[in-house]
Amino acid sequence: MKVVPATVANITAAVKEILAGNLVVMPTETVYGLACDATNPDAVKKIFAAKKRPSDNPLILHISSLEQLQAITTSFDARAKKLADRFWPGPLTLVLRKHPDLNSLVTGGLDTVAVRMPAHPVALSLIKRVGRPLAAPSANPFMGLSPTRVEHLDRRLGRFISLALDGGPSRVGVESAVIDCTEPSVRILRPGSLSRGEIQAALGEPLARPPRSLVRKSPGMYTRHYAPKATVVLAKRLRPDQAGLTFMKPGNPNQIKMPDDARAYMASLYDAMYRLDKLGVDTIVVQSPPSKPEWEAVHDRLAKASALK
Ligand code: TXA
Numbered sequence: 244m245k246v247v248p249a250t251v252a253n254i255t256a257a258v259k260e261i262l263a264g265n266l267v268v269m270p271t272e273t274v275y276g277l278a279c280d281a282t283n284p285d286a287v288k289k290i291f292a293a294k295k296r297p298s299d300n301p302l303i304l305h306i307s308s309l310e311q312l313q314a315i316t317t318s319f320d321a322r323a324k325k326l327a328d329r330f331w332p333g334p335l336t337l338v339l340r341k342h343p344d345l346n347s348l349v350t351g352g353l354d355t356v357a358v359r360m361p362a363h364p365v366a367l368s369l370i371k372r373v374g375r376p377l378a379a380p381s382a383n384p385f386m387g388l389s390p391t392r393v394e395h396l397d398r399r400l401g402r403f404i405s406l407a408l409d410g411g412p413s414r415v416g417v418e419s420a421v422i423d424c425t426e427p428s429v430r431i432l433r434p435g436s437l438s439r440g441e442i443q444a445a446l447g448e449p450l451a452r453p454p455r456s457l458v459r460k461s462p463g464m465y466t467r468h469y470a471p472k473a474t475v476v477l478a479k480r481l482r483p484d485q486a487g488l489t490f491m492k493p494g495n496p497n498q499i500k501m502p503d504d505a506r507a508y509m510a511s512l513y514d515a516m517y518r519l520d521k522l523g524v525d526t527i528v529v530q531s532p533p534s535k536p537e538w539e540a541v542h543d544r545l546a547k548a549s550a551l552k
């Protein structure tokens with residue numbers, strides 16, 4: 244895998260790779276994405292093969308302008324528009340009705356499609372210069388932690404990657420909020436850095452409770468996911484001999500002190516877990532974060548990381 248700084252010349256090289264049907268790692272403000280031309284079925288197949296991702300697990304289409312929605316969806320209604328107006332470009336993915344001509348490999352056979360306009364300037368420039376939507380899941384093997392720095396990229400996944408653009412650490416650090424706009428009431432399928440309150444305020448109507456079976460509505464929502472190699476357990480506090488993430492003064496070199504602020508915590512969570520994996524610890528003990536609304540995405544990811552294998 245060739246990792247290069249995201250300069251104008253290297254973005255040009257990445258555009259060429261994508262137009263040739265190859266896979267490129269692109270920085271986004273949430274996490275790094277494994278990107279390809281969403282309109283090229285062979286390229287989309289390469290993504291599923293590289294990640295060992297089941298073919299019914301749909302990908303997110305990344306756009307750089309609202310005009311690109313025309314070929315993607317038939318249902319960009321007033322509710323979706325309000326959310327896009329407020330949060331795009333940004334860490335928000337909208338699930339909309341799929342355009343009948345859009346290749347259904349990318350949507351895992353569903354009649355809905357997930358779309359996001361990322362805020363990272365490198366991602367926006369890459370999409371704009373390719374001139375087509377880019378399909379991009381997080382750039383990690385299936386079930387693993389999403390990379391928030393190029394140093395996190397998996398070597399085996401690297402065999403499938405033509406070029407990786409280094410755009411620095413991802414500012415947000417957890418994957419985008421996924422919002423379903425295809426039902427009578429809008430609902431959050433995957434919480435992200437934007438809080439429920441912020442989303443509700445932009446929408447001007449209450450969000451529905453999450454569906455009972457998220458797995459059926461969104462095939463990519465597994466119980467175990469976003470997991471490091473080590474076993475993750477949650478605890479009230481860490482013992483001095485344990486490895487993990489703490490809010491207190493670290494008791495040993497394998498304890499990482501985490502920020503008290505939810506956004507800052509999100510931005511460093513995956514990097515902290517990658518670092519402990521690299522040290523080879525068997526178990527990562529995570530001191531439970533506060534039960535406040537702004538911590539929803541952190542609780543979601545920790546619950547998935549600690550679910551049994
Ligand atoms: O922040 C992000 O969203 C990152 C960056 C790279 O943009 N991407 C990302 O993609 O996290 P991925 O593939 O790792 O996660 C996409 C999630 C999956 O949980 C999938 O089930 C859900 O979006 N999804 C995609 N299409 C959907 C659809 N039509 N209906 C419901 N859920 C969908």
Ligand code: MG
Binds near residue numbers: 380381389
């Ligand atoms: Mg992912």
